Amino acid sequence: MAASVPQSKIDCGTAPLADALKGSRIIGGTEAQIGAWPWLVSLQIQSGKILAHMCGGSLVKSKWVLTAAHCTKDTRDPLMWRVVIGTNNIHGGPPYSKKIKVKAIIIHPDFNLETYVNDIALFHLKKAVRYNDYIQPICLPFDVFQMLDQNTKCFISGWGRTKEEGNVTDVLQEAEVHYISRKICDSEQSYGQIIPNTSFCAGDEDGIFDTCRDTFVNPKRSLYPLRITPHSPPTCPQA
8 A cells, every 4th residue: 555644744746666766767768667756647538438548747736737738629628537646557557546537627828729838737636636655746847947957857758659650658658858958949950939938848869769749847857847849840759
């Protein structure tokens, strides 16, 4: 059983299992250790008895999940959504994973689907989760953009495709990427000045590790969820 911790004494951005096993983490586009990213959730749409993974999100409070607004383009009806938390497998599984219904979905009022400006949303859960070794909240990124530089360590994690036109992985993946300056990323040779101020760029110089699509990233060892855009225009590795 996962050890429960009083919610009033919980800090954000801590991964008890990963912290207890420092050095054992696998970085480089491989399966994540169970409990390595305890704030990461799978947002799934329910159709009959089938749940389909749509996006990842980050637990910011016991009843609130932060995600990208574009993830809700198919439906904003909270009755259609489920949140799977406390596991690195999108199908969940005992004893510590939870499937929770959604009470409400709040989209940024100025979200633009074409430009992805203000691409942020909140899922309000029907019931609060209890924090334990597998479920923890992430910190919110106040004034973090000003601190990013070429020495910033960033990690991407999620259940995305591992190759172009491939299937979504069932098991959580993780990789380390590098911060890319806005001057380089938004140059004419890359994105051509279309990166919004609410995003930054990260990637791998060799193009080995990427997100295939812009997504949230965890800079400085998984403390904050921020908006990331791949260094080069998004494509997935070929098989």
